[in-house]
Amino acid sequence: xxxxxxxxxxxxxxxxxxxxxxxxxxxxxxxxxxxxxxxxxxxxxxxxxxxxxxxxxxxxxxxxxxxxxxxxxxxxxxxxxxxxxxxxxxxxxxxxxxxxxxxxxxxxxxxxxxxxxxxxxxxxxxxxxxxxxxxxxxxxxxxxxxxxxxxxxxxxxxxxxxxxxxxxxxxxxxxxxxxxxxxxxxxxxxxxxxxxxxxxxxxxxxxxxxxxxxxxxxxxxxxxxxxxxxxxxxxxxxxxxxxxxxxxxxxxxxxxxxxxxxxxxxxxxxxxxxxxxxxxxxxxxxxxxxxxxxxx
Numbered sequence: 261x262x263x264x265x266x267x268x269x270x271x272x273x274x275x276x277x278x279x280x281x282x283x284x285x286x287x288x289x290x291x292x293x294x295x296x297x298x299x300x301x302x303x304x305x306x307x308x309x310x311x312x313x314x315x316x317x318x319x320x321x322x323x324x325x326x327x328x329x330x331x332x333x334x335x336x337x338x339x340x341x342x343x344x345x346x347x348x349x350x351x352x353x354x355x356x357x358x359x360x361x362x363x364x365x366x367x368x369x370x371x372x373x374x375x376x377x378x379x380x381x382x383x384x385x386x387x388x389x390x391x392x393x394x395x396x397x398x399x400x401x402x403x404x405x406x407x408x409x410x411x412x413x414x415x416x417x418x419x420x421x422x423x424x425x426x427x428x429x430x431x432x433x434x435x436x437x438x439x440x441x442x443x444x445x446x447x448x449x450x451x452x453x454x455x456x457x458x459x460x461x462x463x464x465x466x467x468x469x470x471x472x473x474x475x476x477x478x479x480x481x482x483x484x485x486x487x488x489x490x491x492x493x494x495x496x497x498x499x500x501x502x503x504x505x506x507x508x509x510x511x512x513x514x515x516x517x518x519x520x521x522x523x524x525x526x527x528x529x530x531x532x533x534x535x536x537x538x539x540x541x542x543x544x545x546x547x548x549x550x551x552x553x554x555x556x
Contacts, residue, residue, distance in 0.1 A: 261488075261491070261492060261496060261497060261498060261499055261519055262290040262291060262497060262498045262499070263288065263289045263290055263291070263498070263499055263501065263512065263515055263516060263519065264289060264290065264291035264292070264293065264419060264498050264499065264500045264501070265284055265287070265289045265291070265292045265293065265500075265501055265503065265508075265512065266293050266327075266421070266424065266500045266501060266502040266503065267293040267294060267295055267296075267297050267327040267353075267503075268280070268503045269297065269298055269425070269427065269472055269475065269477065269502065269503070270451070270454075270455055270456060270457060270472060270503075270505070271298075271299070271302045271304075271449065271451045271452045271455075271473065272304075272452075272455055273304055273452065274304040274305055274309070276455075277304070277305060277313075278313070280503070280508075281294075281313050281316070281317060283509065284317070285316065285317055285320035285322070286320070287509060287512045287513070288512060288513065288516040289322065289501075289512055289516075290322065290323060290498075291322065291323045291324075291325060291498065292317050292322045292323070292324050292325070293324075293325045293326075293327045293353055293500075294310050294313055294314055294317075294324060294325070294326055294327065295310055295326050295327040295328065295344070295353075296327075296329065297327050297328065297329055297330055297355055297372075297374075298329070298330070298430070298472060298473055298474060298475045299434075299451070299473045299474055299475075300329060300333075300334070300336075300337045300340070301447070301449065302449070302451075302473075307340070307343055307344065307347075310326060311347065311349070311350075314326065314349075314350050323351075324350050324351075325350065325351045325352065325353050325370055326344050326347060326350050326351070326352050326353065327352075327353040327355065327372065328341055328344055328345075328352060328353060328354055328355050328356065328359045328372075329341065329355060329356065330355040330356055330372070330374040330427075330430055331356070331430040331432075331474065332356060332358060333432060338358065341358065341359055341362065342362060344359075345359060345362040345363050345366065346362075346366075351367075351368060351369060351370060351392070352369050352370070353369070353370040353371075353372045353395075354369055354370065354371055354372055354375065354391075355372040355373070355374040355375065356374065356375075357375065360375070360386065360389055360391075363389070363390060364389040364390055365389075365390060366390065367390060368390055368391070368392035369390055369391055369392065370391065370392065370393045370394070370395065370419070371386045371391045371393070371394040371395065372395050373395040373396065373397055373398055373421060373427065374397075374427070374430075375394070375395075375397075376397060377394055377396070377397060377408070378397070378400070378404075379408070379411070380408065380411025380412070383408065383411060383412055383413060383416060384411075384413055386416075387413040387415070387416045391416060392415075392416070392417060393416065393417035393418070393419055393497070393498065394416060394417075394418060394419065395419045395420070395421065395500065396408075396418065396419070396420045396421070398421055398426040398427060398428070398482070398544060399426075399428075399544050399550070400544065401544060401545060401546065401547035402487060402490060402494075402545050402546070402547075403547060404547075405418075405420070405494060405496075406494045409494045409495050409496075412495075417497040417498060418495065418496050418497050418498070419496070419497065419498035419499070419500055420484065420491060420496050420498070420499060420500065421482065421500045421502060422482070422483070422484040422485070422487075422488075422491070422499040422500060422501065422515065423481060423482065423483050423484065423485075423499075423500075423501045423502065423511045423515065423532075424481050424482065424500075424501055424502025424503065424504060424511075425457075425470055425477040425478050425479075425480070425481050425482075425502060425504070425541075426477060426478040426481075426482055426541060426544070426550060427475060427477055427502075428469070428475075428476045428477060428478060428550075429475070429476045430474055430475050430476075431474050431475075431476075432474070433474065434447055434451075434473055434474050435458075435471040435472075435473070435474065435475075435476065436450055436451045436454065436458055436471050436472070436473050437450055437451075437473075439458060439471065444474075451472065451473040454471075454472075455505045456470075456504065456505040456506075457470035457471055457472040457477055458470065458471040458472075459471075459479060460476075460479070467479040467480070467538060468551075478541045478550055478551070479538065479541065479551065480536050480538050480539060480540055480541040480551070480554075481502075481504065481535065481536050481540065481541060482540060482541045482542055482544075482545070482550075483529065483532060483536065483540040483542065484499070484542065484545060485514070485515065485518055485525045485528050485529055485532070486525050486526075486529065486542075487545060488515075488518055488519065488525055489525075499515060499519075501515060504535065506535065507532065507534075507535035510531065510532060510535070511532060511535070514528045514531050514532055515528075529555075538554070539554025539555055540553065540554055540555060541553070542554075542555075
């Protein structure tokens with residue numbers, strides 16, 4: 261299986277993003293996704309910046325994919341989407357059906373995790389539009405994945421988010437701005453103050469979600485190291501690691517060691533445990549609520 265580095269979900273400043281990908285160029289990942297997927301107001305890097313990063317990562321031997329927004333609210337955002345889809349150089353990850361429409365007939369693309377793929381008919385439609393790979397929606401179980409793999413059109417690759425916080429929901433409102441008592445249009449880019457998002461707690465004090473601007477993420481990361489053999493047996497082609505403020509490089513090297521047979525999954529889990537002090541969020545994979553499963 262190949263290993264992919266997903267797009268950064270958080271609002272990191274330009275220098276931090278550049279430094280992150282300078283390091284990632286030397287990591288044992290096969291695919292790198294670049295771009296803003298959450299909020300169109302996050303413009304520390306423009307398309308030219310992302311393309312320059314893409315060129316450098318390509319020289320480093322990575323397959324680069326440009327990721328699109330998962331929620332569109334204005335015509336200007338569609339204009340930016342058209343420029344990404346028409347870049348003419350790099351493959352694109354569509355996270356909204358408007359992107360699928362623009363990419364249809366333009367060449368191979370990736371159907372991202374925000375596209376609702378729940379049955380074989382949808383897989384067939386995406387393949388007909390030109391999808392070369394689809395990413396399993398994070399709320400689906402391993403059993404559902406196995407069933408979908410049996411219906412997968414020939415030549416369509418499958419990717420699964422195997423490590424990192426789960427993207428759960430997007431809203432037209434900004435959760436982080438609201439928490440700071442700021443209107444969305446005058447948010448002062450306050451999500452930049454939280455490079456790993458803002459923990460949301462229940463009245464009992466338990467961490468429930470992570471606020472990330474207009475996005476809600478899971479509180480804890482998922483970790484499917486224990487399911488690597490199962491993922492391989494059902495024909496998964498790519499495992500995705502979603503960047504975290506800390507621990508991304510360790511996750512990449514640990515997953516690569518397991519995939520290469522140098523490390524047992526049980527031992528690997530201990531290496532990554534410090535990055536999930538409250539346990540893992542693996543419930544969806546087992547067909548139960550996401551936060552129900554804290555360990556394998």
